[in-house]
Amino acid sequence: MSVDVAIILVSPQLGENIGAASRIMANFNFADLRIVNPRDGWPNSKAEIMSACGIKVLENAKIYDRLHDAVADLEEVYACTARARKMYKEYVGLKDHISDIKDNGISANKIGVMFGSERCGLLNEEIIYAKKIININTDDKFPVLNLAQAVAIICYEYYHCLRSPIDKVSKYKKRDAKMSEMIFFLETLKDNLDETGFFKDEDRKVKMYENISNIFVRNDLSGQEIRTLVGAFDALYNFNKK
């Protein structure tokens, strides 16, 4: 799916939030930042400081006086807001919205998500441009997210839904230990423990050796790790020995 996503900040107040929004966009490979009527004018030095790796996104941000110019070229616009609205418009949780895109695709090449000001969110007159209202479901008591964190969560979900190449699974490297090494390690340990009197009696020895073996065998130990353990147990075993 190749879909361009624009992030649209409507009347944002704090430069820090604008900067942090540009940074998270860079993290998730979104480049199209649009800012409508920023309270403190433009450019904004606090936004620059917070942008970090997002400085290019910030420098390329487009500034608008009116929201309708900012959304003009898009095919679909969503409104991200915490407050329920008395509006006859689909109101969908973000997780459901993402599932829907995964199941059914998205019927646009160029979409945008609007976010309102820190003080009061999106106004109804702004939401009219939205196809749907997207809600980041939260605890009922505290539904209002910080602007930059809301942008972060939206970018994160869109990235994984629209952009991410097949999950970059980076499981740890395969173990290179052979069972023979594991067995040598366990049997040496058993013999040494036996010599110290650790097992107390033969009955307990069987059970305790089982328990100890389980601890190590179910773990994916590399050859190097087994050698480290052999060395560590040896050092203890030989300590104080003449």
Added chain:
Amino acid sequence: MSVDVAIILVSPQLGENIGAASRIMANFNFADLRIVNPRDGWPNSKAEIMSACGIKVLENAKIYDRLHDAVADLEEVYACTARARKMYKEYVGLKDHISDIKDNGISANKIGVMFGSERCGLLNEEIIYAKKIININTDDKFPVLNLAQAVAIICYEYYHCLRSPIDKVSKYKKRDAKMSEMIFFLETLKDNLDETGFFKDEDRKVKMYENISNIFVRNDLSGQEIRTLVGAFDALYNFNKK
């Protein structure tokens, strides 16, 4: 699933980020904020300003000098970091981690996620306490997230994963070991090995202790198993001693 989640900020620098972390925790109904060694001391007025609806979370935050005290009562700890590590430890994308929890449940009642400082993230010596490293997959060019935005994404995913109804019963038995037991075991082992001369020199000691810790921490050890290991190592250490 009823799982308590602690958010652990290790050596955070900016009050603004600490405040924004507390706010997003309140949004997603998490209450357990732990802060290790905040650069600018405590309390922090900038954190208070940014906390908004998270002020209660912030006021109840626990402050620690040492990370190991901050994780002592937890059963499982994860490290959230962007940088790949030369460590033999599972490194998993957040989406995969969440899928795994959804499919298999989680084998702990009380977990924590650690985040490092803004300047350099988590150190290897901090990551040793983690069962897995969680990576918020991003665009390859810009992998480093703002701290408060990283916390936001983790809280968002955990909220939806741990609070939405999940039919499957965890396939893992609940582990009853606390991190404090694990840490006691590891530190005793380190001291005893040190005494035997196992580490040879200080440089190697750091790396080898890291390796040994990783072997045990990533494993799901029960309290009983840890006690068995303590006993086994003790028996070897004291062998031949007068």
